[in-house]
Each structure stands twice: as structure tokens, then as C-alpha cells.
Amino acid sequence: MSGPILTLENVSKSFGGLRVVEDLSFSVRRGSRTALIGPNGAGKTTVFNLITGVYSIDAGRMLLDGADIAAMPSRQRIRHGIARNFQNIRLMPHLSALENVLIGQHCRNGGLRGVLQPVNLVPRNRWQEEARANWDASPITFARLALEIWEAIKHEDWVLAANNLKQQVRKLWDFDRAYRHPGVELGTATQIGISLGVALAHKGKGRIVVDIQPDGDLMFDAGALWVAAKYEIPMLVVMHNNRAYYNDWEHQIRMARMRGTDEAKAHIGMDLFGPEPDFAGLARAMGCYGEGPIDRPGDIRPALDRALAEVKKGRLALIDTITQHR
Ligand SMILES: Cc1ncc(C[n+]2csc(CCOP(=O)(O)OP(=O)(O)O)c2C)c(N)n1
Ligand SMILES: [Mg+2]
Numbered sequence: 225m226s227g228p229i230l231t232l233e234n235v236s237k238s239f240g241g242l243r244v245v246e247d248l249s250f251s252v253r254r255g256s257r258t259a260l261i262g263p264n265g266a267g268k269t270t271v272f273n274l275i276t277g278v279y280s281i282d283a284g285r286m287l288l289d290g291a292d293i294a295a296m297p298s299r300q301r302i303r304h305g306i307a308r309n310f311q312n313i314r315l316m317p318h319l320s321a322l323e324n325v326l327i328g329q330h331c332r333n334g335g336l337r338g339v340l341q342p343v344n345l346v347p348r349n350r351w352q353e354e355a356r357a358n359w360d361a362s363p364i365t366f367a368r369l370a371l372e373i374w375e376a377i378k379h380e381d382w383v384l385a386a387n388n389l390k391q392q393v394r395k396l397w398d399f400d401r402a403y404r405h406p407g408v409e410l411g412t413a414t415q416i417g418i419s420l421g422v423a424l425a426h427k428g429k430g431r432i433v434v435d436i437q438p439d440g441d442l443m444f445d446a447g448a449l450w451v452a453a454k455y456e457i458p459m460l461v462v463m464h465n466n467r468a469y470y471n472d473w474e475h476q477i478r479m480a481r482m483r484g485t486d487e488a489k490a491h492i493g494m495d496l497f498g499p500e501p502d503f504a505g506l507a508r509a510m511g512c513y514g515e516g517p518i519d520r521p522g523d524i525r526p527a528l529d530r531a532l533a534e535v536k537k538g539r540l541a542l543i544d545t546i547t548q549h550r
Contacts, residue, residue, distance in 0.1 A: 226254070227254070227289075227290060228251035228252055228253055228254065229252055229253070229254040229255075229288070229289055230251065230252040230275070230286075230287070230288055231250075231251045231252075231285075231286070231287040232248055232249055232250055232251075232271075232274075232275075232284065232285075232286055233249050233284050233285040233286075233287070234247050234248070234249055234283065234284040234285070235247075235248045235249070235274065235281050235283070235284035235285070235286060236248070236281070236282050236283040236284055237267075237270055237274055237279060237281055237282050238282055244267045244270045245267045245270055245271060245274065247284075248271065248284070249284075260272075272308055274286070275306060276298055276301060276302075276306055276307070276308045277293075277296060277297055277298030277301045277306075278298060280294070280295075281294055288301075288304055288306065289304075293306075302331045303331050307331075318347065318395075319347055323347065347395075348395065348396065348398065351395040351396055352371065352396060354367070355367035355368065355370070355371050355392070355395075355396060356368075359521070360521055360522075361521070361548070362519050362520060362521060362546075363466075363519060363546045363547050363548045364518075364519070364521045364524065364545055364546065364547050364548070365547070365548055366389050366391070366392045366464070366547060366548065367392045367396070368521055368524075369389065369392075369436075369462070369464060369524065369545055369547055370389045370392035370393045370396050370397070370436075371392075371396050372521075372524045372525055372528065373434065373436070373462055373528065374393075374396055374397050375525065376525060376528040376529060376532060377432055377434060377460070377532070378397075378398070380431070380432040380532075381429075381430060381431045381432065382404065382431065382432045382433075382434060383403060383404060383405070383406075383422065383426050383431050383432070383433045383434070384397070384404060384405045384433075384434050384436070385406070385418065385419035385422040385423060385433055385434065385435040385459070386409045386414075386415035386416070386418055386419045386422075386435050386436065386437065386441075387405070387409065387436045388409075388415065388436050388437065388438040388441075388464045389436050389464055393436065403426075406418075406422055412438065412440060412441045412444070412469070412471065413441060413444045413445065414441075415435070415437060415438060415441040416435065416437060416441055416442055416445050416448040416449075416461075417445060417448055419433070419435035419437070419459060419461070420448050420451060420452060420457060420459070422435075423435075423452070423457045423458065423459040423540075424455075424457050427457055427458065432458075432460055432532065432535060432536075433458070433459045433460065434459075434460045434461075434462065435459055435460070435461045435462070436462050436464055437461045437462065437463045437464065437542075438463075438464055438465075438466075439463060439464075439465040439466065439467065439468070439496055439501070439503065440468065440469040440470070440471075440472075440496065442463070442503060442506075443496070443501065446506055446510065447510075449506065449507055449510035449511075449512050449540060449542070450510040450511060452510075452512060452539075452540035453510055453511030453512050453539070453540065454511070456538050456539070457540065458535045458536070458537075458538045458539055458540065459535065459540045459541075460528075460531055460532060460535045460541055460543075461507075461540060461541065461542040461543070462528070462531075462542075462543050462545060463503055463516070463542060463543065463544045463545060464545065464547050465503065465516075465517065465544055465545060465546050465547060466546075466547050466548065466549045467495065467496045467497045467500060467546070468494055468495050468496050468549065469493075469494050469495075469496065470494075470549050472494055473490060473491060473494035473495070476490035476491075476494055477490045500517070502517075502544075503516065503517075503542060503544040504516040504517065504542060504543075504544045507540070507541075507542035512539060512540040512541065512542060513531060513534040513539050513540070513541035513542065514541070514542045514543075514544070515527045515530065515531065515541075515542070515543050515544070516542075516543055516544025516545060516546075517544045517545070517546050518543065518544065518545045518546065519545075519546040524543070524545055527543050528543060531543050
């Protein structure tokens with residue numbers, strides 16, 4: 225092929241009343257290296273942003289190998305070889321150094337999975353391996369609970385409402401649709417309420433709404449279960465029960481250390497045993513389905529499947545699983 229590889233013809237770009245690029249025309253010869261040089265504020269970065277599709281041009285034409293690319297989104301331009309880097313390095317902190325480098329290949333190998341799969345570097349595969357550490361521990365590890373729930377719902381059209389297993393779920397579940405999670409939770413005293421709202425919003429759409437529910441939070445607002453029964457709001461509630469207002473307990477320990485007071489008293493008002501609340505019984509008392517407490521990890525999956533069947537009938541089903549603290 226001959227002719228220039230890239231051509232800008234009379235390109236202009238304004239931001240409000242500020243004309244940053246005006247009537248710019250140039251060509252880049254095929255196989256050449258071309259630099260854009262100019263003083264600060266000359267508009268160099270804007271030109272790069274126009275060529276790479278970060279901004280759209282106001283006027284003129286932009287041709288790649290003779291084809292007009294002005295309307296092409298940057299994710300497609302990159303496949304045609306138009307890429308940029310940034311002055312500030314932008315790493316993905318959850319990936320290894322090698323994975324960060326390999327990501328640069330994603331546009332040529334069918335996406336991130338395409339690059340990483342052949343060498344078994346998909347981070348989720350690695351995290352799933354890591355999640356199998358202490359697999360049979362009782363109380364149940366967070367990672368096992370997160371994975372057991374994932375295995376039970378991954379073929380459903382699922383939505384995650386409140387989520388008390390943040391680290392594990394983000395690594396182990398595949399959030400492949402915008403509606404899979406509404407965003408962050410507001411913390412204790414809100415989780416069951418917010419989850420109920422999410423479940424109501426998705427009611428009738430054939431989706432399975434999952435709430436990974438802390439025990440202390442449900443102590444505050446048991447009536448939410450009755451509301452779900454009364455208004456037939458289906459939801460799978462998997463209780464991550466650490467028999468404690470643990471977040472607060474940790475805080476009390478920290479405060480005792482800071483103040484030099486008796487750390488052994490930090491549990492007062494913080495532990496939730498002696499007697500243990502029976503959350504499955506509570507769910508049933510409110511007109512919902514309830515099972516538990518479950519402390520043998522192998523019992524979780526069958527219980528989840530039974531609960532799922534109840535949710536599909538239009539009910540709230542609660543599984544009370546006993547987990548480690550943190
Ligand atoms: C009404 C109310 N009281 C107290 C708190 C303070 N607080 C924040 S986290 C927490 C403990 C939560 O326990 P749980 O819901 O079981 O979650 P865990 O930390 O055990 O995972 C408490 C009491 C709060 N957020 N709201
Ligand atoms: Mg708790």
C-alpha cells in the first residue's frame with residue numbers, strides 16, 4: 225500500500241469558547257516515526273486525544289489508511305493499531321507484574337482472557353485455587369462460602385445485593401453485567417433493608433437476588449423478613465454468621481489497647497452467643513424459608529440448592545452459615 229497511514233484534514237476542536245485545535249492538517253508517512261513538538265498549552269495532548277478517540281473532532285476529517293475514523297470509538301481504533309500510553313503509569317494493583325505487562329496484548333488476542341488463558345494466568349483461576357486453602361475448615365472460611373454461593377448461582381441470572389464478603393466475592397465471582405451489583409453498601413443497620421429494595425426492583429424479572437447477610441445487621445431489623453413474606457419478595461439470604469458484631473468488636477479491642485483498659489472486656493455487647501440467635505427459626509417465624517445453623521462446609525451446597533428452589537417459588541429463603549470471624 226502507498227499513501228500516508230494517517231491524515232488529519234482541517235481538524236478543529238473547542239472546549240466551550242476555547243479553541244484548542246484550529247484547522248490542523250498533516251499526514252504521517254507509512255513506516256515513519258513522527259513527533260509532535262510544541263510549547264506547553266499548544267494542544268499536543270488534545271491532538272493525541274482526538275486521534276485516539278478520547279475526544280471527538282468538531283470539524284475536519286481524520287483518515288487511517290484512507291478510511292474515515294472520526295466516528296470510530298477508541299476501543300475499535302486500538303484494534304487498527306492506534307494506541308497511546310499515559311504520562312502516569314496506570315497499573316492494576318490486583319494483578320501481578322507479568323499480568324500487567326500481558327494486558328497490553330489484549331487487543332490482539334481476543335481480550336484479557338485470550339491473553340492469559342493459554343498460560344493459565346487468568347487471575348480468577350489463581351484466586352479460585354487460593355480459595356481452596358483450608359477448604360474443609362469449620363467454621364467455614366469466607367472464601368469457601370463465597371465460592372459455594374457462586375457455584376450455586378453462576379448459571380442463574382443473578383444479582384448481588386448487600387455483600388459482607390467483599391474481598392472474596394470480588395475476586396471469585398464474574399460481574400459480567402452492569403446490574404449484577406448496585407454498588408457499595410452503607411454498612412450495618414442497612415444491609416437487609418437495602419437488599420430488600422434491590423430484590424423488589426428485580427422482582428418478576430426471573431433473576432435470583434442474593435444477599436450475603438451479616439448476623440448483627442439482621443438483629444437490628446428482623447422485620448425486613450416479614451416484609452419480604454408479606455409482599456412476596458423473593459431473595460436468597462446467605463448469612464455470613466460470625467456470631468458477633470465483629471467490626472465493632474475489633475474496634476473495641478483497638479480502643480482498649482490505645483487506652484490501656486482491659487482488652488478481655490472488649491467482647492461485652494459485641495459477641496452474639498450464649499445464647500446463639502436462631503436466624504433460621506427467625507426466618508420461619510416471619511413466614512420465610514429458613515435452614516441452619518450450618519457449620520459443616522459440605523452441608524452448604526445442598527442447603528443452597530434447596531433454598532434456591534424456594535426462591536424460585538417467590539419466597540425469601542435464608543441459610544444461616546457459621547463462618548470464621550475475619
Ligand atoms: C444502628 C447501628 N448501631 C451500631 C452500628 C455500629 N456498627 C458498625 S459495624 C457493627 C457490627 C456489625 O456486625 P455484623 O452486622 O454482624 O457484621 P460483622 O462486622 O460481624 O461482619 C456495628 C455495631 C451501626 N452501624 N448501626
Ligand atoms: Mg457478625
